[in-house]
Amino acid sequence: MRDVDATVLGKIILLQSTLHIMQENDGLARFVCRGLEDVPGVGAVGMILNGSFHSNMDASGVDAASCSLLFDSLAWKDQAKNQDDPDKPLLEFAKAHGLECLKIETIFDLYGLLFLKLTDKTRFSPYRPYLENTLNLIGLIVENNRQRALLLQNKADLEKAVEERTRELKASQEQLSRARKMEAIGTLSGGIAHEINNILSVIIGNSEMAQQEVPEESEAGRFLHQVVAAGLRARDVVRRLLMFSRGVREAKKPLNLSPLVEDVLQEIRLGLPAGVDISWSLSDSLPYVDADADQMRLMLRNLCGNAIDAMADAGGRIEVDLESVVLAQEAVAFDPALSPGEFVRLTVRDEGPGVLPEDADRIFDPYYTTKEVGKGTGMGLSVVYGIVKGHCGGIRARNRNGCGAAFEALLPVSDS
Amino acid sequence: MQKEEPMARKRRKISLGFTSQQFHEGHHIIYLYNDDVERKRTMARYLRQGLSDDEKVLYLVDDISPDEMRIELMALGVDVDAKQKDFDITRGHYSHCPSEHFSPDFMLGIVGEYYDSAIRDGYAGARGAGEMSWALTKGRAAVPDLLEYEARLNNILQDHPLTTVCQYDARRFDGALVMDMLSVHPLMIVRGQLVNNPSYVEPEVFLKEYNERMQRL
Numbered sequence: 001m002r003d004v005d006a007t008v009l010g011k012i013i014l015l016q017s018t019l020h021i022m023q024e025n026d027g028l029a030r031f032v033c034r035g036l037e038d039v040p041g042v043g044a045v046g047m048i049l050n051g052s053f054h055s056n057m058d059a060s061g062v063d064a065a066s067c068s069l070l071f072d073s074l075a076w077k078d079q080a081k082n083q084d085d086p087d088k089p090l091l092e093f094a095k096a097h098g099l100e101c102l103k104i105e106t107i108f109d110l111y112g113l114l115f116l117k118l119t120d121k122t123r124f125s126p127y128r129p130y131l132e133n134t135l136n137l138i139g140l141i142v143e144n145n146r147q148r149a150l151l152l153q154n155k156a157d158l159e160k161a162v163e164e165r166t167r168e169l170k171a172s173q174e175q176l177s178r179a180r181k182m183e184a185i186g187t188l189s190g191g192i193a194h195e196i197n198n199i200l201s202v203i204i205g206n207s208e209m210a211q212q213e214v215p216e217e218s219e220a221g222r223f224l225h226q227v228v229a230a231g232l233r234a235r236d237v238v239r240r241l242l243m244f245s246r247g248v249r250e251a252k253k254p255l256n257l258s259p260l261v262e263d264v265l266q267e268i269r270l271g272l273p274a275g276v277d278i279s280w281s282l283s284d285s286l287p288y289v290d291a292d293a294d295q296m297r298l299m300l301r302n303l304c305g306n307a308i309d310a311m312a313d314a315g316g317r318i319e320v321d322l323e324s325v326v327l328a329q330e331a332v333a334f335d336p337a338l339s340p341g342e343f344v345r346l347t348v349r350d351e352g353p354g355v356l357p358e359d360a361d362r363i364f365d366p367y368y369t370t371k372e373v374g375k376g377t378g379m380g381l382s383v384v385y386g387i388v389k390g391h392c393g394g395i396r397a398r399n400r401n402g403c404g405a406a407f408e409a410l411l412p413v414s415d416s
Numbered sequence: 417m418q419k420e421e422p423m424a425r426k427r428r429k430i431s432l433g434f435t436s437q438q439f440h441e442g443h444h445i446i447y448l449y450n451d452d453v454e455r456k457r458t459m460a461r462y463l464r465q466g467l468s469d470d471e472k473v474l475y476l477v478d479d480i481s482p483d484e485m486r487i488e489l490m491a492l493g494v495d496v497d498a499k500q501k502d503f504d505i506t507r508g509h510y511s512h513c514p515s516e517h518f519s520p521d522f523m524l525g526i527v528g529e530y531y532d533s534a535i536r537d538g539y540a541g542a543r544g545a546g547e548m549s550w551a552l553t554k555g556r557a558a559v560p561d562l563l564e565y566e567a568r569l570n571n572i573l574q575d576h577p578l579t580t581v582c583q584y585d586a587r588r589f590d591g592a593l594v595m596d597m598l599s600v601h602p603l604m605i606v607r608g609q610l611v612n613n614p615s616y617v618e619p620e621v622f623l624k625e626y627n628e629r630m631q632r633l
Contacts, residue, residue, distance in 0.1 A: 010614025014598070017606055021450045021586040022594070031591030035615075054591075 004126045008039060012130045016137050024145050025052035028138065029112075036131065041124025042116055049104060049112035050142060057117050062097060067113065074103070075110050100124075104135045104142070111142045168333070176336045178361060182385065189366060190245030193238045200238065204231040240379045243298070244366055244386035252391070254288040254414045257296060257344055261322050264300045275315025276308055282322045288414040289344050291391055299387045302380040303348040303407050310352025310405065321347040324413070332410070335394035343393070343410040351404040355397050363397055384409070427577055428541055433465025434458045435610050439603075441541050442577025444570050445610065446601035448594060450586045452479075458608050459545055460492035462581060466543040467499045472534035474578075476546035478508040502539070508550035509565075510557060518557035520565035524572050531576035543579040552588055559593060563626060567600040567619035581605070596626070 015035040022028045029047040033054050036045045046055030046062050048071050053064040073089040090113070094101040097115075104112035114135055118124050207227045214220045261282055269278050300320075307318045325345045332338035355363060364385040384407075388395045393411040400406050429438045449455040459475075466473040477485040482505045486496050496503050510518045512526050527544075534542035551557045566582065573580065584597055595615075598604065602616045617625070 007614055014604075014611075014614050017611075018448060018598075021448050021606075022591055023450075023587050027586070027589075027591040027594075029591065031595055034592040034595035 003123070005040065008127065009130065011035065011038060012127070012134060016134050019134075019137055020141055024142060025050045026054065028141075029054040032114075032134070032138065036114075036116075036134075039124065039127050039131070041118055041120035041122070041127070043119040044117040046115035047104075047112060049138070055115065057099075057115065062099065062115055066093075067115070071110070071113055074113075102132060102135055104139050106136075106139045106143045108143060111139055172333060172336065174361075175334060179336055182364065182389075185366060186245035186386065186389075189241045193241040193245065197235070197238050197242075200231055200235050204228055204235070207231060237379075240383050241366065243295075244379065244382040251292050251294070252290045253293075254416055255291045255293060255296070256286055256288055257291070257322060257346070257411075258282045258284065258286050260293055260296055261300060261320070261346070264297050265304075265320060268301065268304050273308065273312070276311050276318065277316075278304070278318040278320070280320040280322070282320075283324060286322065286324055286344055287342065288416075289391070289411045290414045290416070291411065292387075295387045295390070299384050299409065300346070300348075302384045303346075303409070306380050306407070307348055307350035307352070307405075310350045314352075316351030316404070319347075319349040321345070321349075323347075325410075327410070332394065334396045337389075337392075338394045338410065342413040344413060346409045346411070347406055349400060349404060349406040351402075354399040354403060354405045360397065364395070430469065430471075430541065430543075430579065431465050432579070432610065433461035433463070434605075434608055437610065439579075439610070440577070441543075441579050442573040443579055443603050444566075444573055444601055445579075445581045445603040445605060446597055446613070447581050447583045447605040448586050448598070449583060449605075454608060455583060456488060456492060458605065459581070459583070460489055460494050462543070462545060463489065463503075464494045466579075467494065467502055470540040471502075472530075472537070472539040472542040473499075473503045474530060474542070474544035475503070475505045476508050476544070477505055478547035478550045482506060508548070509546060510550050517555070518551070518561055518565070520561050520568065523565055524568060527569065527578055527580075528572055528576040531578040534578075541577070541579070543581075545581040545583065547583050549585050549588055560626070560630065563596055563600065564623060566597060567622050570600065570602065570619050 012035075015032065019028065019032070022031045026049075029049045029052050033045040033047050033056065036042060037056070044055070044057040046057045046067070047053070048064075048067040051068070053067055055062055055067075070089055070093050074086070090101050090103070093099070098117070100116040100118055102114045102116070103110060104114060114131070116124075116131075207224050211221065211224045211228065214224065216225075262280070265278060265280050272278060304318060304320070311318075323345055324342065326342050327340055329340045332340055364381050366379055366382040385395055388409050388411070391411050393409060395407065395409045398406050398408070427440045427442060430441045431438055447455065447458070463473055463475060475485065475489075480488070486505060489496050496505070506512070509523050510516050513519045513522045530544070531542045548562075551559075551562050569580065582597075582601065584594060586594060589597075598613060598615045599617045599622050600619065602613055603610055604613045605611075
């Protein structure tokens with residue numbers, strides 16, 4: 001090409017081949033500006049690229065603010081204003097400042113502008129196509145970097161989503177396996193309890209009949225009395241087992257739990273040990289649940305009894321809430337048997353030591369207890385579990401933020 | 417071994433290891449990079465070639481410790497353990513200067529002496545490579561000093577042809593400074609290939625123009 005210096009051309013080509021290495025925006029703008037200073041006919045160079053501005057054009061009125069304004073008026077957000085002649089602001093700016101203004105763009109977007117203060121237009125003219133080429137390359141590099149950043153972001157988002165789903169799936173599988181285990185334990189213990197119950201009926205019945213045959217004060221009478229007492233204790237154990245395994249027939253009817261809960265709590269308050277206090281908050285307008293009133297009382301007594309035991313050493317306050325809630329899938333995900341919908345939620349909070357991670361999975365298992373030997377039967381929470389499941393509900397234990405544990409029982413609202 | 421005067425030596429043709437072309441020893445090369453994996457691979461080939469060609473090799477490390485770099489080079493196939501006597505690895509340029517503040521004169525003296533001592537010790541030649549990111553640490557070097565060193569090194573290498581690769585991290589150095597650095601290195605590595613640098617300016621011309629520019633600011 002006429003009047004093109006091979007060395008200058010070589011510099012421009014080198015600049016082009018090095019662009020991709022430079023840090024985007026500020027680094028790239030400063031690199032290009034310095035590189036283009038030596039192009040014949042160019043006196044000074046300025047560039048705005050992706051919001052970064054660099055210029056060595058002192059006293060030309062080309063500053064970051066005016067360039068940003070121009071860039072914004074050319075960018076997509078102001079295109080509506082410039083529909084007739086999109087380049088009008090650029091041409092007006094160039095004329096006002098005596099500059100050559102070139103766009104850095106691709107078909108997708110405008111990324112920046114190059115400003116040239118020319119000292120000799122004729123000498124510069126042959127290099128113009130090479131500069132335009134360079135700017136196109138910058139546009140492609142910025143576009144490429146943007147696409148790559150987008151891809152990396154999408155990849156990170158996707159990985160995060162997969163990780164989250166995997167965690168949820170794992171938790172759900174664990175819940176399912178726990179529910180199956182409880183179901184299996186329930187079936188087994190229910191079967192055994194029925195068998196033993198039949199045997200106990202024979203033992204207690206025959207012992208009572210034998211008691212009629214011997215004087216009460218005789219040695220045989222005392223032995224028979226002990227047999228009957230032991231038999232009755234065994235029947236109580238069996239009754240709890242049946243309660244857990246849902247082997248007890250429930251007398252369900254639509255029930256407003258508020259008055260029932262208040263009665264039980266008043267009764268519990270009278271028997272609280274020193275250092276333990278109780279408070280409650282019961283919603284006045286609760287929807288009805290289909291429930292067996294006796295079992296509801298037993299459930300609440302057992303939950304409060306568990307809370308009292310947890311605070312036996314240090315004391316503290318029990319808080320009981322009864323409220324109506326509408327729960328989405330994620331809120332009931334802890335129990336695979338629950339479906340989203342409207343529930344009555346009974347929450348019993350204590351200020352005890354909380355639930356240890358190693359106990360969390362087994363806390364509702366029959367005969368599993370964290371209490372000292374001789375204290376507690378290990379059946380209290382199992383019975384609660386059985387009652388809640390018998391009412392098509394769900395239960396979970398959680399540690400509170402400060403201290404202590406919270407037990408939440410969800411009972412589905414009555415259809416009728 | 418007969419002692420040889422460095423000044424009288426004829427320049428050898430050498431292989432740089434990362435390109436099949438042969439070059440005269442004593443070239444001053446800039447490696448502008450934004451990919452550490454590519455850079456270390458290229459440098460490993462460059463150093464390995466020097467060691468196998470009976471050269472004394474100097475590596476000035478900066479981003480990691482010399483011991484860590486030694487391990488990385490071993491992993492990249494540079495047998496620095498077997499060539500302990502022939503391979504020097506130390507902290508960056510500044511660490512050789514008094515008070516650890518970079519001095520062009522002092523460092524240029526070290527470069528000349530390193531080459532001369534290698535020849536005196538019977539090596540066929542010497543080559544070096546330096547990571548330059550230390551210059552970004554406040555107080556280590558003044559930019560004009562660094563540019564003066566890089567420009568004048570071209571003259572020193574005429575008489576003490578220590579083949580040199582200066583590694584600049586394009587992600588960390590200012591774009592305008594990088595362009596100035598390109599002006600004082602006759603050769604550059606682009607995507608692992610060596611190319612003549614059309615931006616190269618003779619040291620005296622560059623320093624004159626640079627000083628004039630600084631005075632204008």
